[in-house]
Every structure is written in structure tokens, then in C-alpha cells.
Amino acid sequence: xxxxxxxxxxxxxxxxxxxxxxxxxxxxxxxxxxxxxxxxxxxxxxxxxxxxxxxxxxxxxxxxxxxxxxxxxxxxxxxxxxxxxxxxxxxxxxxxxxxxxxxxxxxxxxxxxxxxxxxxxxxxxxxxxxxxxxxxxxxxxxxxxxxxxxxxxxxxxxxxxxxxxxxxxxxxxxxxxxxxxxxxxxxxxxxxxxxxxxxxxxxxxxxxxxxxxxxxxxxxxxxxxxxxxxxxxxxxxxxxxxxxxxxxxxxxxxxxxxxxxxxxxxxxxxxxxxxxxxxxxxxxxxxxxxxxxxxxxxxxxxxxxxxxxxxxxxxxxxxxxxxxxxxxxxxxxxxxxxxxxxxxxxxxxxxxxxxxxxxxxxxxxxxxxxxxxxxxxxxxxxxxxxxxxxxxxxxxxxxxxxxxxxxxxxxxxxxxxxxxxxxxxxxxxxxxxxxxxxxxxxxxxxxxxxxxxxxxxxxxxxxxxxxxxxxxxxxxxxxxxxxxxxxxxxxxxxxxxxxxxxxxxxxxxxxxxxxxxxxxxxxxxxxxxxxxxxxxxxxxxxxxxxxxxxxxxxxxxxxxxxxxxxxxxxxxxxxxxxxxxxxxxxxxxxxxxxxxxxxxxxxxxxxxxxxxxxxxxxxxxxxxxxxxxxxxxxxxxxxxxxxxxxxxxxxxxxxxxxxxxxxxxxxxxxxxxxxxxxxxxxxxxxxxxxxxxxxxxxxxxxxxxxxxxxxxxxxxxxxxxxxxxxxxxxxxxxxxxxxxxxxxxxxxxxxxxxxxxxxxxxxxxxxxxxxxxxxxxxxxxxxxxxxxxxxxxxxxxxxxxxxxxxx
Numbered sequence: 012x013x014x015x016x017x018x019x020x021x022x023x024x025x026x027x028x029x030x031x032x033x034x035x036x037x038x039x040x041x042x043x044x045x046x047x048x049x050x051x052x053x054x055x056x057x058x059x060x061x062x063x064x065x066x067x068x069x070x071x072x073x074x075x076x077x078x079x080x081x082x083x084x085x086x087x088x089x090x091x092x093x094x095x096x097x098x099x100x101x102x103x104x105x106x107x108x109x110x111x112x113x114x115x116x117x118x119x120x121x122x123x124x125x126x127x128x129x130x131x132x133x134x135x136x137x138x139x140x141x142x143x144x145x146x147x148x149x150x151x152x153x154x155x156x157x158x159x160x161x162x163x164x165x166x167x168x169x170x171x172x173x174x175x176x177x178x179x180x181x182x183x184x185x186x187x188x189x190x191x192x193x194x195x196x197x198x199x200x201x202x203x204x205x206x207x208x209x210x211x212x213x214x215x216x217x218x219x220x221x222x223x224x225x226x227x228x229x230x231x232x233x234x235x236x237x238x239x240x241x242x243x244x245x246x247x248x249x250x251x252x253x254x255x256x257x258x259x260x261x262x263x264x265x266x267x268x269x270x271x272x273x274x275x276x277x278x279x280x281x282x283x284x285x286x287x288x289x290x291x292x293x294x295x296x297x298x299x300x301x302x303x304x305x306x307x308x309x310x311x312x313x314x315x316x317x318x319x320x321x322x323x324x325x326x327x328x329x330x331x332x333x334x335x336x337x338x339x340x341x342x343x344x345x346x347x348x349x350x351x352x353x354x355x356x357x358x359x360x361x362x363x364x365x366x367x368x369x370x371x372x373x374x375x376x377x378x379x380x381x382x383x384x385x386x387x388x389x390x391x392x393x394x395x396x397x398x399x400x401x402x403x404x405x406x407x408x409x410x411x412x413x414x415x416x417x418x419x420x421x422x423x424x425x426x427x428x429x430x431x432x433x434x435x436x437x438x439x440x441x442x443x444x445x446x447x448x449x450x451x452x453x454x455x456x457x458x459x460x461x462x463x464x465x466x467x468x469x470x471x472x473x474x475x476x477x478x479x480x481x482x483x484x485x486x487x488x489x490x491x492x493x494x495x496x497x498x499x500x501x502x503x504x505x506x507x508x509x510x511x512x513x514x515x516x517x518x519x520x521x522x523x524x525x526x527x528x529x530x531x532x533x534x535x536x537x538x539x540x541x542x543x544x545x546x547x548x549x550x551x552x553x554x555x556x557x558x559x560x561x562x563x564x565x566x567x568x569x570x571x572x573x574x575x576x577x578x579x580x581x582x583x584x585x586x587x588x589x590x591x592x593x594x595x596x597x598x599x600x601x602x603x604x605x606x607x608x609x610x611x612x613x614x615x616x617x618x619x620x621x622x623x624x625x626x627x628x629x630x631x632x633x634x635x636x637x638x639x640x641x642x643x644x645x646x647x648x649x650x651x652x653x654x655x656x657x658x659x660x661x662x663x664x665x666x667x668x669x670x671x672x673x674x675x676x677x678x679x680x681x682x683x684x685x686x687x688x689x690x691x692x693x694x695x696x697x698x699x700x701x702x703x704x705x706x707x708x709x710x711x712x713x714x715x716x717x718x719x720x721x722x723x724x725x726x727x728x729x730x731x732x733x734x735x736x737x738x739x740x741x742x743x744x745x746x747x748x749x750x751x752x753x754x755x756x757x758x759x760x761x762x763x764x765x766x767x768x769x770x771x772x773x774x775x776x777x778x779x780x781x782x783x784x785x786x787x788x789x790x791x792x793x794x795x796x797x798x799x800x801x802x803x804x805x806x807x808x809x810x811x812x813x814x815x816x817x818x
Contacts, residue, residue, distance in 0.1 A: 017063040017112050018119045021056050021202075026321075032058040033138030033198040038343050046320055051313045052339045055126060056133070056202030057119045061140050063112050064173055064196045071106035074193075077177075081192050086183045086413060089394065099177035104170050116169065117162050120201065127203055132160045132278075132286075134341070135168040136200040137175050141190050152181040152409060153197065157236060158204055158278045158286035165201065172199045183413040205341060208277040208287075209333020211301035212237030213247055214429040215310060216346055217254075217318040217325045220437065221377055221428065221468075222507035223349035224580065225324060227265065228252045228311040231429045232301045234292055235275025237330055237341075243406045243423060243430025244289065246271040246373070246446040248300050252311035253579040253647070261648030264304050265579055266503070266572045269558075270427060271446070272297050299558060306331070309338055317343050324349070348437040357484045357511055360465035361789060366473030369454060370422070372447035374463075374470030375433040377508060379479045380442050381461045382419035384454045387411075401462060401472075403454050407432040415439070420462035422450045422472055444470030467504030484792060486513050490809035492798040495783035498791055499762055501525070503576035509788050510580035513795065517577060517586040518710060518785020519655075519762035522636065523593055525573035527601065530566055531555065534632030536603025537562030543603040551602055563635055570639035571647070578649035585651050587687055587710065587762075590636060592657040594619045615724060620658025620689075625667040637675030644682065655687040655710060660694060665705045679707070690752075690759070691715035696744045699751030709752045710785070713763025713772075717741050736765035736772055749779045758782045766790075770797055777801050 019032055024040020032040070036058040043053050068074060080095040080102075108116070124131050137153030154175035156168040175181065176197040185192055205212070213232030218225045231240055231247040239245045251265040275292045279285065302310070310329055317340070318325050328342035360379045385400040387393055390410060396402065398417035405424045407415060408431065415421060415435050423432050426445035436443035442464040444450075454460065454472065461477040464470045495515040500506065501524030526534075532552055536543050540562060543549050552562065559565040578586045594614035599605045607628070611617040623629040643649050654677060659665050669679060669686065679686045688695065688702055691712030695702055702709070717736045718725045725734045735741075745761075752759030760783035766773040767790040776784060777798055786794055799809055 016115065017060050017066075018115045019058045019060060020119075021053070021058070021200075024058065030061070030140055031198070032060055032200075033140050033196075034344060035136055035138035035342060036198050036200045037138075039200060039202065041320075042317070042340060042343055046317060046340075049316055049320075051316055052337055054203040054205055054339055054341060056123065056200060058138065059112070059116060059169060059199040059201070061196035061198045063108065064176075064198065067106050067108050067112060067173070068103065070109050073102050073106045076102050078193070081177075081182070084182070084186075086186050089413065092179055092182065092413070096177055096179040096182055099182075100174040103177060104174040106173075107170055108166065113166060116166065116201075120162055120165055123201070123203065132158045132204045133165065134200075134202050134204050135159050135165065135172060136202065136342075137172040138198040138200050139176065139195055140198065141185075141195045152178065152184050154178070155238075156286075157238065157276075158208075160286065164286070169199050169201075173197055178410065180409045180412045183416075187416070202341065205330035205332045205337075205339045206334050207236055207330040207332065208275075210331035210336075211235070212328075212330040213240045213301075215314050215327050215329060216349075216429070217314050217327070218346060218349055219251075219507045220346075220349055220433070221375065221464075222511065224507035224510065226254050226579065226582065227507070228254060228257075228314045229428075230302075230307060230310055230314075230329075231270075231427050232329075233270065233272045233275065234296050234301050235277050236287060237328055238287075239274060239276050239289065240427065240429060241328075241431060242408065243426025243432050243445060245273050245275075245292075245427070246425060246448075247427040247429070248272065248302065249427065250302065250307045251576070251579075252308065253575075253582070253649070254311075254315060255582060256579075256648035257308075257311060257315065259648055261646065262308050263575075263642075263647045264307050264572075265647065266576045267300065267307075269298075269300060271448070272301065273425065302331070306338060313338070313340055321345065348434075357482075357486055357513075359482045359508075360463075361480050361482060362463060362465060363478040363480055366461060366475060366477040368471040369460065369474050370444070370447040370450050370472045372422070372444040372450070372470050373426075373428050373433075374466070374468055375428055375436050375443040375445060376441060376464045378440070378442040379461060379463045379465050379477075380419040381459065381476050384456055384458045384460055386451050386454060386456055387414075388451065401454075401460055403450050405451055406430070407435070420444075422447060422454065422462060424448055424450050442470070444472055447472070467502055467508075469504060482792070484513075489513055489795070490799050492777075492795065492802050493807050493810055494777050494781065494798050494802065495760070496791060496795050496798065497760065497762075497783050497785035499767075499785050499787055500577055502528075503573040505788070506577045506580035512788060512791050514581075514584075514791060515783065516581055516584035516651075518760050518783055520574065520577050520586050520588040522570065522574070522589060522591045523597075525570055526591060526593070529573055530569045531602050532562070532566070533598060533601040533604035533607055534566055534635050535607040535629065536601070537566050538631045538635070540603070543606050545603075548603050555602075563638075566635045567639045567642060570636065571642040574639065574652065575643045575647045575649055578643060578647075578652045581651065582649060583651050585653055586649075587653045587655050588640065589655045589657050589689065590620075590624065590633075592620050613724075615718070620660075621656050621664050621668045622658070622660065624656075625671040630671065633671065634675045637672055637677050641676035644684065645676075650683055653685045653687060653707075655689060656706070657689040657712070658691065658715065659688050659702075660692055662698065662701050662705070665702065669705060689715075689762075690748050691719070691763075693719055693744065696748045696751065699748060700755060703752065703755035703757045706757070708758040709748060709760070711745065711748055711759070711761040711763060713741070713745070713761060713765035716744060716763070717765075720744055736763070737769060742775060745776065746779060749776070749781050752782075753780065760785055766794065770794070773798060774801055778805070 421443040497518030501521035685707035762785040
């Protein structure tokens with residue numbers, strides 16, 4: 012007797028049952044059976060097997076009609092594709108279910124009702140037997156129906172799921188992936204709805220979706236049902252958790268970004284064919300995160316357990332129940348794009364010009380492309396789209412995929428980095444800028460634009476053509492020099508991508524970018540907002556800090572998350588963070604800054620660097636910098652962060668700063684903390700032996716050392732021609748610094764611009780035996796190769812990239 016049981020409960024399924032119940036349902040079974048005992052919360056449910064789909068079509072005599080519509084179908088003929096898809100869906104829906112299937116489905120639903128009680132609603136999800144494979148996601152190809160109540164609605168939703176195997180997008184996708192339409196069947200999952208309409212939901216990945224960085228859990232979320240996040244109807248909140256330090260017991264959110272969360276999907280009242288609706292998110296909810304830090308960390312823990320079980324990066328849907336407060340996993344599948352990139356191959360798009368940014372948003376894909384704009388306001392305008400154009404829309408839906416595959420780039424008003432447009436763009440290998448808010452207004456048909464996702468987390472749409480080049484490097488074949496090659500970095504948005512460069516760490520992590528871009532407010536104005544006399548500036552400060560207990564907490568959180576992101580990207584390689592080195596005119600330009608900064612005739616030589624840190628005018632601001640660094644090292648567990656003091660003029664000043672740092676929680680030597688000093692003033696070189704007794708290492712700042720050696724203001728166009736790091740006097744100081752550091756057993760590197768701009772400076776320093784050279788990211792590969800060749804001439808064997816020893 013053949014098995015006529017068409018129902019399988021999730022608890023009886025596993026990941027090997029894809030042929031029986033499809034990828035989604037097999038995954039849910041694996042979660043329920045294997046991971047629920049480990050603390051991963053999964054709502055219960057069951058699957059209607061793929062055999063039910065096949066048997067229903069056989070009983071209805073539907074196969075001949077489907078073959079007539081689909082055999083030899085040319086997807087390039089959009090109208091023919093649309094007619095064939097509509098006809099196929101009509102055949103499948105009309106086939107319905109056999110009486111035996113209906114009875115088994117009703118009985119299973121009643122059992123679920125008995126488990127959860129009256130008021131139960133379910134999610135009805137399609138699960139194809141060729142779905143969620145390591146090389147194909149099938150994201151959004153088939154239908155899902157939410158808040159389904161009662162047996163009648165359930166039966167109808169199952170029939171509609173069956174019919175969705177032949178949506179236009181699914182037909183097109185199978186053709187592109189090389190799947191036979193008739194070798195793919197559809198199972199239907201029925202799962203208890205989590206009442207996230209009363210709370211929040213979203214998607215998380217166990218890697219960074221843009222860079223492929225595998226040491227982070229990336230969580231997105233918004234209020235209401237999770238479909239708004241998946242569909243790209245909202246700009247969601249984003250959170251990162253660093254996995255290596257989390258595993259060691261450090262429970263801290265690495266980084267967060269507040270999304271707009273414009274709308275939310277909620278239940279409709281009553282039993283209707285459309286059981287959900289989308290409404291505006293209340294203003295108060297838009298201004299606060301949809302998850303607490305504790306909830307973010309609980310989700311991260313579940314994500315890590317799921318990844319450990321599957322042994323590969325995962326794409327996971329989560330939902331918070333507004334009634335019981337539980338955080339539930341409602342889907343998990345292998346991540347199929349970023350995880351497929353080889354770690355030994357580095358591809359980077361490098362802009363070679365500048366342009367005017369017409370709109371900005373969230374960058375997806377790390378690439379660049381140029382093309383003519385085509386604004387698509389609804390599906391009816393898709394027929395006008397031409398291959399190679401830039402698709403601009405409010406948002407995209409899975410039905411648009413046949414057209415999206417021919418686009419040079421995609422730009423949307425709404426959506427985050429886990430929305431449908433972002434997933435498709437990554438899979439296709441094209442850049443996308445999502446969540447721009449106004450792209451459909453700012454961009455017009457036919458206008459040539461360059462879409463850039465190669466400049467960090469912020470994607471930009473430039474007016475006209477901006478030239479760029481593509482660099483592809485096989486890191487597995489790249490030798491490493493004995494001289495440590497490091498990188499200069501200030502923008503946390505670029506950290507995960509830059510961290511993939513073949514470098515030994517960060518020789519200079521600048522605070523200034525984080526303060527000016529992420530904090531925006533003068534530190535002292537955060538400590539003493541009452542001293543800011545401009546009411547508009549006070550209101551601006553209050554608005555930016557509204558979700559924090561006070562201005563100090565705002566500064567510490569923002570700065571520590573920026574530094575922490577850079578440190579996590581390079582962990583466990585060292586990251587040397589320079590304390591703030593704004594000049595007074597630069598500090599004054601921050602919000603509220605002019606009430607705390609003197610007006611100086613020559614800020615370059617004024618109240619800057621170490622002089623500020625123990626001074627009454629700034630010591631409270633310096634305490635915040637120290638608190639942020641202490642949080643990165645202690646709470647986040649990123650002890651690869653070391654600290655560097657800039658523009659330290661005199662020995663007495665060094666003593667005061669080191670004492671102030673210890674008072675504020677940064678004690679030299681404690682938990683391995685090293686304190687470096689910038690060697691950028693002639694006095695640092697002349698007294699190198701004395702400075703070496705106070706600091707753990709030196710980093711030459713060639714910019715300031717050059718101007719102070721030659722007496723040239725590098726910001727003055729009248730004398731800028733005299734600013735030259737290759738001057739014999741500057742080279743003499745460089746030699747003395749390197750030799751003096753070596754004499755005292757202290758490491759010495761250089762982080763100034765000179766070796767990035769002038770290969771001959773790098774050569775000079777390598778011949779001296781400098782320990783490390785820190786470069787701008789765009790000059791790393793060129794300089795690295797040159798240093799390897801020079802060291803070969805000098806008889807120094809390259810290092811083995813794996814062991815760090817001679818190769």
C-alpha cells in the first residue's frame with residue numbers, strides 16, 4: 012500500500028527531507044527537532060508534502076495543460092511569459108486538493124488549534140523542493156499568506172500557494188537557474204503565527220551581507236509583521252554583534268543604526284481574504300529601536316547556535332511576540348551570496364573621479380555601475396525598461412525580477428539591506444542603493460547616473476559618469492613582506508571591507524571622522540548643554556541625544572561603536588586608535604562648539620592634541636573619549652585596541668596625559684593596554700630616548716613633522732609648494748626616529764601620508780628597517796608589492812601569510 016499520509020509535523024522532519032517537504036519546511040523541521048532543545052524558540056506547525064501537490068495535479072489531469080503552456084517557453088517574450096504564468100496558476104488553483112488531502116489538512120489544523128487554543132492564526136508558506144539550496148535562494152519566488160484563520164481560509168491559502176509555483180518570477184528564476192519546471196514540486200508549511208503585529212520582526216544573517224565578513228551577526232528589524240522588512244517597504248533598524256568576543260562572554264551590541272521604519276504590517280480585524288494591512292508607524296516608535304540591547308543579544312545567541320549546527324552562514328527570519336515577549340525563529344536557510352565569495356580573492360571597485368551626489372541611501376553590493384535612469388512607478392511601466400538602465404522605484408517586488416536581472420543597478424526609495432531588492436541585487440552581482448527616500452523624485456528618465464556602493468555603508472547616486480576601476484587580487488598568491496603593512500582608517504562604514512585587505516592591522520584609526528559624522532556635537536556641549544547659548548543648537552543637541560540618558564552616554568555609545576566596528580573588522584590584529592586631534596577651528600565647527608573653543612590665529616600650532624587632555628577647558632571631554640575606549644576594550648572585549656597620543660610637545664605633557672588616562676580607566680599595561688605616541692614634532696625625535704621611557708611605541712606623523720621641520724603651513728596655498736616630505740632635513744629626522752626607537756627596544760611605524768604618496772619614502776624607511784608602514788587603503792596593494800621586491804633585493808625573505816614566519 013502506498014503511503015497516503017500527506018501531513019508531516021515539523022518535529023518529525025529534518026534537513027534531509029527537502030525532497031519530501033521542500034527547503035523551508037525541511038529547515039523548520041531541523042530547527043524544531045535539533046535546535047529547540049538547545050534554546051532556539053520555534054513556533055510549532057506541520058507541512059503538507061510535495062506529494063500532495065503532485066497527486067492533486069494528477070487527480071485533476073492537469074499535467075498536459077501545464078506542459079502545453081511551459082514547454083519551450085521563451086522568457087524574453089514578456090507577454091508570452093505573463094500569459095503562460097497566468098494560465099498555469101489557473102490550472103493549479105482549479106485542481107485544488109483531493110478529499111483525502113483536505114481531511115488530513117483539517118485534522119492537522121485542529122490538532123494545532125488544540126495545542127495553542129482558540130484565536131490561533133497561522134502563516135501558510137510555500138516551500139519548493141529545489142529551494143534554499145547552497146547555490147540558489149529562491150527568495151520571494153513563491154507566496155506566503157499570513158494571519159490565516161479557520162479551515163476555509165486555510166484550504167484557500169494552500170491552493171494559492173500551490174498555484175504560486177508558476178508565478179512569472181518563479182518561472183523566470185527556474186529558467187535562469189537551469190531547473191526543470193516539472194522536476195520542482197511545492198510543499199506548504201502551516202505554522203503558528205507569532206503576534207509580531209503587536210511587537211516587531213525582521214531578518215538576521217550570520218555574516219555581513221555586503222562585505223562577506225563572517226565574524227558578525229547582522230540583525231535588521233521593524234515594528235509589525237516581518238514582511239515589510241523582507242519586501243523592502245521600510246528602512247529597518249540595524250544591529251551588529253561580534254561573534255568571537257560574544258563567544259568569550261562579552262555581551263555588547265557592536266553597532267546599531269536607527270531606521271525610519273515608515274510603515275508596519277498588522278492584522279485586519281475579522282476574517283477576510285486579505286488578513287493583513289499596512290499602516291503608518293507611530294512617530295514615537297519610529298524614533299526608538301524595535302529591539303532592546305538584551306533582545307538583540309538573545310537573537311544573536313540563537314543565530315550563532317543555528318550557524319554552528321548547520322556549519323555555514325545562515326539567513327534567518329525572526330519575530331517577537333507582543334503577547335508573551337518571546338523571540339521566535341520562523342525560518343532559517345543557508346546564505347547563498349556573500350558566503351560563496353572566496354576568501355582568497357579580493358575584488359574592489361575604486362572611484363577615479365568625483366561627482367555630485369543626487370541621492371544617498373544604504374549601499375548594497377560593493378560595486379559601481381553607470382547607466383540611464385528609468386523610473387518605474389508601478390508594474391505597468393516595466394515594459395518600458397531597457398537592459399542596462401538603472402531601475403529607480405519606490406520599492407521592488409518579486410514579480411519584477413525578470414526585469415531587475417537586466418538592470419545595471421537598482422535604486423529604491425524604501426527598504427534596508429535585507430529587503431527583496433537588496434537580496435536580488437547581491438545575487439545578480441549589481442549595485443543597489445536602497446532607502447534613499449526620494450529617488451523617484453530626484454532622478455528623471457534618461458538621466459545618466461553612476462551608482463556607487465564602493466564607498467562604505469552609504470550608497471551614492473552621482474550625476475553623470477564617474478569613472479572607476481576594478482581591482483581583482485588573488486590573496487592566496489600574494490607574498491607578505493617582513494615590514495608590517497598596516498592601513499589608515501577613520502570611517503567605520505568601510506571597516507569590514509577594508510579589513511579584508513592583506514594588512515597586519517590598523518596603524519592609525521582616527522577618532523575625528525566618528526566624532527564629526529556619527530556624533531556631530533562638541534563633547535563639552537554634551538557635558539554642559541546649558542552653556543550653549545544658541546536655542547537652535549540646544550534643540551539640535553536635544554534631538555540627537557533624545558534616546559539616551561544624557562549627552563555623555565550618547566557620546567560614549569556612538570564613539571565606542573565606531574571604534575569597536577573598526578576593531579572587530581581587524582580582530583585580532585592590532586588597531587591603534589589615535590585620541591582626538593581636532594584643531595580649535597575644527598572643534599568649533601561641531602554643534603555647540605563655538606561656546607567652548609578659543610579663536611586662534613594659528614590653530615595648527617595651538618590648543619590641540621595632548622595639550623587639551625589634562626587641561627580644565629577640555630578634561631571632561633577627554634574623560635568621555637577614555638570611557639569610550641575603555642568600553643571597547645572591557646565591555647566589548649576588543650583588547651586588540653591600543654591607544655596613541657597625538658601632538659605631545661613635551662615630556663611633562665606626556666606625564667600629565669598618561670596620568671589623566673589612568674584616572675579615566677586607561678592604565679598603561681593593564682589588560683595588555685599599550686600607549687603609543689605620535690612622533691610628529693622635532694622634540695619627539697630629539698628626545699626620543701626620554702619619550703621611549705613613557706610610551707610603548709612610536710608612530711611617525713610625517714605630515715606635521717614635515718611642516719614643523721620646514722616651517723611650512725601645509726594648509727597655506729601661498730607656501731604649500733615648499734611642503735615636501737622628501738626634503739633632506741625631513742629624511743634626517745625620519746632616520747633619527749627609527750634608529751632611536753630601535754635603540755630603546757620600542758616599535759616604530761609611520762602613519763603619515765608620505766609613504767602612500769611617494770614610493771621612494773617607503774623604500775627609504777624599509778631600508779632603515781622601520782617596523783611598520785601604515786597606508787591609505789588605495790595604496791596598500793601597490794606598496795605591499797614594492798616592499799616585497801625591495802626586501803628580496805635586501806636579502807630578507809617574505810613572511811608566510813599563514814604563520815607570520817619566513818616563507
